[in-house]
Amino acid sequence: MAKSKKQALEQFKTEAAQELGITLGENYNGDLTAKQAGSIGGQMVKKMIEEYENKMQ
Numbered sequence: 001m002a003k004s005k006k007q008a009l010e011q012f013k014t015e016a017a018q019e020l021g022i023t024l025g026e027n028y029n030g031d032l033t034a035k036q037a038g039s040i041g042g043q044m045v046k047k048m049i050e051e052y053e054n055k056m057q
Helices: 003-020 034-056
Strands: none
Touching: 003 034
């Protein structure tokens, strides 16, 4: 069965956090610092840009 878009995005976010050594909970992550949350978002953008650049080649 195919994953929903929300599930895929959650998995992508979890993978990005793991690469940075940040552990995310299943539901609530309000205990993250702004720096940690920003790092996760930045890692996600970095990976999206790399994937796009690879498709252009």
